[in-house]
Amino acid sequence: MLDQTRVKFDVVIVGGGIAGLSTALWCDELGLSALILEEKKELGGQLLWVHNEIKNYPGREAKNGRELCDAFLEQIGKRQFELRLQVRIAKIDPEKKEILLADGTKFAARAVVIATGIRRRKLNVAGEDEFQERGIIESGKKNADSVAGKKVLIVGGGDAAFENALILSEAAESVTLVHRRKDFRARPEFTEKVKNHPKVTIFTETAVQKISGGERVESVELKNLSNGETRKIAVDAILIRIGVEPNTEQFRGTLELDENGYIEVNRNCEASIKGIFAVGDAANPLAPTVSSAAGMGATAAKVIFSLLNL
Ligand SMILES: Cc1cc2nc3c(=O)[nH]c(=O)nc-3n(C[C@H](O)[C@H](O)[C@H](O)COP(=O)(O)OP(=O)(O)OC[C@H]3O[C@@H](n4cnc5c(N)ncnc54)[C@H](O)[C@@H]3O)c2cc1C
Incomplete structure (x- = not known):
């Protein structure tokens, strides 16, 4: 009424x-x-x-x-x-x-x-809502312990993405950072450390297409935006920092x-x-x-x- x-x-x-x-x-x-x-x-x-x-x-x-x-x-x-x-x-x-x-x-x-x-900002891809708190994590600082020994994916190219890559790579088995563009907005003090980090792999001009799993996140589908190729990679945790x-x-x-x-x-x-x-x-x-x-x-x-x- x-x-x-x-x-x-x-x-x-x-x-x-x-x-x-x-x-x-x-x-x-x-x-x-x-x-x-x-x-x-x-x-x-x-x-x-x-x-x-x-x-x-x-x-x-x-x-x-x-x-x-x-x-x-x-x-x-x-x-x-x-x-x-x-x-x-x-x-x-x-x-x-x-x-x-x-x-x-x-x-x-x-x-x-x-x-x-x-x-x-959200990615707006399949699986993003479904896997909130079931693999999609809220914060590098808060969730650092939960990624010990796990494969982590970080999405974004700014300071927040890079700073979190450094935080999470301390305990994670590996960190993959994907970014839509060729260049990063993040400050060089972060990008240089991340680029040289032995546990971190960076994919530029790459977008997340889909997040999949069962009880928790298990994989993501990535698309290379320059040649259109897609690939699926195994991940246990995802942090989205795209602004x-x-x-x-x-x-x-x-x-x-x-x-x-x-x-x-x-x-x-x-x-x-x-x-x-x-x-x-x-x-x-x-x-x-x-x-x-x-x-x-x-x-x-x-x-x-x-x-x-x-
Ligand atoms: C990780 C992080 C670290 C930060 N570190 C610092 C720092 O070190 N120093 C610093 O100074 N700042 C820092 N900031 C920034 C600072 O927190 C923000 O600038 C500040 O809190 C903004 O306050 P706000 O009230 O404008 O907006 P918000 O805090 O975004 O509050 C908006 C409120 O409006 C509500 N709302 C939205 N839409 C509606 C609606 N339609 N109806 C009713 N309610 C609604 C929301 O639920 C929310 O409670 C940080 C921010 C983040 C995310």
Whole structure:
């Protein structure tokens, strides 16, 4: 049933990563009522996938993203804002600033802040969904022990692919790195070490066509993009690092997005429709970092405060 509830907030924040949390913190600081809508079952966004140390967030270091996230949550737990977890947004009307959830609940706001971040790009090949956590691993750092003595395939040509090749080759029997292009985006400090590593084989101009197996991953089909030849190789574990893409599909056609789908904003974090803001990684900051996400949240809340009090 549509239109069960209609609650008006000063600010509705879509996304509960650091950018969304910082916006909510600053809304409370400035006396603005705020609601965070988060689709996952917990807050934190990408920080929950960071298994390495975070040494560059001003004011504190953390042994991983979860530790830094917990510190944010402890701080924000002392603030006033409303939260709905595991929500699915059916429709956002940017002009009216109304948000309809899949369960029919409708919220209205004086301003909307989009903080939906990014997700890892997928290969979109057969077997990719089926073998998640059944051979397709989440992180080199987190899963390093699980690949001891195994054959690992890494897909990608950037720093993340190469850095993980070095991490995983410590315990793995072998690492095969495949990349669609001839050249790599990764920094030479990584590529040189990987190219010279005795356990690593690199296939360039090669794409993964299919992932197969039984209970777990057993093989992949690779296609050489320059001559069209295919081959099947045995693998036990796969790590996919082919970049990221923004969670902005819901805004295509209403807000201005750049050619990669990131939301265009001005220096006040304002998107192309008045009263709609975008913060953090979804707005393609020059430095997609915890600091930028936190800073953009503060900017959006302060700009909203001044606009609402004109
Ligand atoms: C492996 C790794 C290591 C990193 N290391 C560092 C580091 O050392 N230092 C550093 O500063 N930064 C680091 N970063 C980057 C940093 O984590 C991000 O820049 C920052 O967390 C981005 O926060 P965000 O809130 O903009 O987006 P995200 O963290 O992506 O949060 C977006 C949130 O929105 C939710 N969402 C998406 N779509 C919807 C929707 N339609 N409805 C409701 N909710 C939605 C998502 O579930 C998510 O919770 C690292 C990132 C990774 C992946």
